[in-house]
Amino acid sequence: xxxxxxxxxxxxxxxxxxxxxxxxxxxxxxxxxxxxxxxxxxxxxxxxxxxxxxxxxxxxxxxxxxxxxxxxxxxxxxxxxxxxxxxxxxxxxxxxxxxxxxxxxxxxx
Numbered sequence: 001x002x003x004x005x006x007x008x009x010x011x012x013x014x015x016x017x018x019x020x021x022x023x024x025x026x027x028x029x030x031x032x033x034x035x036x037x038x039x040x041x042x043x044x045x046x047x048x049x050x051x052x053x054x055x056x057x058x059x060x061x062x063x064x065x066x067x068x069x070x071x072x073x074x075x076x077x078x079x080x081x082x083x084x085x086x087x088x089x090x091x092x093x094x095x096x097x098x099x100x101x102x103x104x105x106x107x108x109x
Contacts, residue, residue, distance in 0.1 A: 011036070015044050023053035030056060034063025042069040049075050054085040061088065 014036075017029035030048060033041040045067075048060045061079060064072040080089050 011038075011041070015041070018044055018048050023051075023056050026051060026053070026056045027059045030059040030063045034059075034066040037067060039067065039069055039071075042067055042071050046072060046075050049079055054083075054088050057083065057085070058088045 011033075014029045014032050017025050018033075020026055020029070026048065030045060033045060042064065045060050045063055049057060049064070051057050051060065057079065061076060064076055083089050
């Protein structure tokens with residue numbers, strides 16, 4: 001019970017951190033949310049996918065790739081094909097290969 005409450009508080013903290021003024025905080029919050037592996041965080045991450053900072057965008061893409069949520073497919077395809085910052089699209093961590101393959105199949109149909 002206590003561990004569950006602490007877990008939910010940590011999630012809330014990370015979700016709030018996605019809106020922090022320091023891009024490094026937003027960057028690490030997105031990565032942490034991606035490592036948790038919960039579908040609930042996808043909506044918040046999708047709101048951050050167009051962050052002004054390309055490091056944050058790349059960490060959001062990586063997190064969404066790890067979560068492999070169908071809800072994120074269209075946003076990931078759009079960002080990976082339209083982002084003007086090469087780092088975001090060419091980062092080896094932009095989406096895990098298994099999910100990237102799924103995106104390729106969906107995008108080609």
